[in-house]
Amino acid sequence: MYRIKIDRSRCIGCLTCVTACVVSHEMESTDARNRVTIDSETQPAPIFCRHCERPECVYTCMTGAMKKNPVTGYVEYDKTQCASCYMCIMSCPYGVLKYDSIRKKEIMKCNMCVHRSEDGSAKPMCVEKCPMQAITLEEV
Structure with missing residues (x-):
């Protein structure tokens, strides 16, 4: 299983990962x-889905639209099963999930x-494009 790891000391807040x-x-x-x-010490703080070991978004999803893949360890979203109750958004302790204002x-x-x-083996684009290598993909 792989996880995105962030080294905040290397992040310069350039927003390349967001783009x-x-x-x-x-x-x-x-x-x-x-x-x-920006954190309380005025340092950039990248916020990413952590694909948690025990994801609150999965536990609160009443339809099963949010699932933890047992093979990859990724928390996956199936829009066809989503009831748009947004409990997953409200339950995420990191404030990562958000409403899609287009759809x-x-x-x-x-x-x-x-x-x-x-x-599915390509690196996430944010990892690939980070100029400071503050975002890496690590096996856990």
């Missing part, structure tokens, strides 16, 4: 599935860019 996310999803939306905020009845969530290759 890469939008581009990776071929402008499905004008919004990214990640973001960079209205869907949420936006990191899918680790599995769509970029047929076998």
